[in-house]
Amino acid sequence: MEELNLIKEKAKRELKERIFDNKEKILSLKEDLRRKAVKEISDNILRKIVNKSKLVLSEQELDNFSLEIVSEVIGYGGLEDLMKDPLITDILVNSPFQVFIEKGGELKRVELNFKSAEEIKTIIERMLTGSSRRIDQFSPFVDFRLDDGSRVTAVIPPVSISPSICIRKFTAEAFQPQDLINLGTLTPEVLDFLELSVKSRLNILITGSTGAGKTTLLNTLLRFVPNNERMIIIEDTEELSLSEDFHFLKLLTRSPNIEGKGEITLYDLVRLSLHLRPDRIIIGEVRGEEVFYFLQAINTGHEGSMCTLHANDTFDALIRLETLGLMAKPNIQAEVIKRFLSRGVDLVIHLKRTLQGRRVISQISEVVYEQGDYKVKDIFSLKTEFKEDKETLKGEFTGYIPSFRNKIKVRTGKDFFG
Template sequence: MARGGVGSAAAVREAVRDSGRVLGSSALEALGRAARAELLGAGPLQDLLEEEDVTDVLVNGPDDVWMDRGRGLERVAVALGTTADVRALAVRLAAIGGQRLDDAQPSVDARLPDGTRLHAVLEPLAPAGAAISLRVLRSRAFSPDELVASGTLPTEWTKLLGTLVERRANILVSGGTGSGKTTLLTALLSLAGPAERIVTVEEARELTPHHPHVMPLVTRRANVEGAGGVTLADLVRDALRMRPDRIVLGECRGAEVREVLMAMNTGHDGGLATLHANAVAVVPARLEALAALAGMTREAVAAQAAGALDVVLHLRRERGRRYLAEIGVVSRDGRGELGVRRAACWDGRGAPEVDPSAWRELTERIGPW
């Protein structure tokens, strides 16, 4: 993390010089790193956040710290002092993220300057005094071949994913928390043609595809008076006026799903979005629940989604492994209800299994690959 790196390093060098002490370059660098962590970073947790494979750092109490390197949670020996020290760290991190955390506002969801996502709660919500959850942003865009090498994607599906992007299919990436939705979405966007203009809409920027023309839009929270807020739905409407070749919603979580479906139904092909869901079969229910927040009826959701979405790519996380588990085709059944048929599935190890009928429907929709 490089927040304030140059300025704070110079300040540390000046302070050491003024003190009359002599330090070697390595000791001075370590001192500067510690100062940055204490003033601008996560203090004792900073070293954990900077480890290459770490995705999450969780604090349940002063001596109860966990992290996830992609293989599941593991406890780490980091002492944070007292309960008051943990509370002070949570309050400081919230302030760095531009949010308030105190007795009147005992929970916060914020984004630190480097992109790390912070969620923290204070007592009485957290009996231990304070609880801190940090989700690390990894900005690197992986290629499909790298996803195959990591076990996220079977070799048999790499050409299919490239074809979906090339032929501008509207794609919904689903999965649970930490299943790799953003990673896969970033990889797909990196396959888009270099002449295309991609407009991304997110609560905080996580999508950083390897692509020459990405226009990121990020929401803004309302101030303490409740004014000035800009929502995902607002930004999707703005994106429509920005000459996009692709509109990408980082995550469907509310009424903004209406704007996304309408955009995909009005000539904006090649759109992508993510959605929290447990399997492709429950995606219709999730869409209906979110669209209800925008006042859409079940029938309206079915008509809009069936016309807008082509494919659902569902990711699963099991025992620390993340992999593309299902490919679903979106359609309406004989009663006019929205459905997602599973065209293929994979257990993360052997060869993928295919449902011939649904796979044929997928082929007819996007063409052979």
């Protein structure tokens, strides 16, 4: 065992030297190609060292040993196995001795410790390799994407007590509609209604808190868009995934470089999208001045557009949209924004997380304009009941018939409320 550790440390030193000698070439590669190149170097180094020693290792043992060395030299250490687990959606590193994951909708602590705070900082710096971002005492926090699309937020002292990492993993395999039924997010009846709403080209706003499942639901609803309709999909981080069967163009924002130049914002991309012949405009999340142009778009013929927004409920979502719209265009009267909202947004869907961690649709509302202001009328509502020392959730359609009932009937041939 001692000899194996000595071989490992020697191989790591030689590997670091070889990487340093070829630094520019290796760093210019994408992460998967970079790992492959470093793995080949590690294999050669390890074989030479083992051949000179008295150890006998099988090909499989050599390969595993080499992968372990590569992980420690350029990889993410103990986080690598968590990153590979397809069931894990979030990884939260609070300190060297406190790591949490979200798996199956449940937040749980894992038995993973780092040697020191410096090891976490080293992992953050490795994650930043190849990006234009940096983290140091002058810029102690950073948001960026990994090559696989996962979203990372890292913070170091003095902003945090210890270097910390928050990873929202990118899932290439998107949820199918039936998956949301199996998870209890919605019922088959709610799914039928939402499918008809998308096919009828209603403008839909999806709201909820962080981690409530807004992007997951949006991704699922996009599967109901007919493939002859052109979607312009705008995101900060690539999270929405569709097959090539659909007609779509993706636009991604870009952070400024170290000199503070080259930034491309959601605002820029929403304005650009209007020149790209969209049938529908899809925004991963609205939160700034891009709101005004999105409201303009859905009021000028781009039916069936969708976006997500952080909010507490369906009515609060409209207040947030109004506020963001006024902040973007302070010279426009509030009455104009209110009309944009009530005439542009047809449906607001709100999600929340239960105490058990399950993501559920808790409210579906129509937006109406009455007496000079917008209001919401609940079509579906989730109620909490307390019976026999148990808390249960019961969702049901309220009986309210929305004004777009005939639009759904004419465009889909189905009368959901009939």
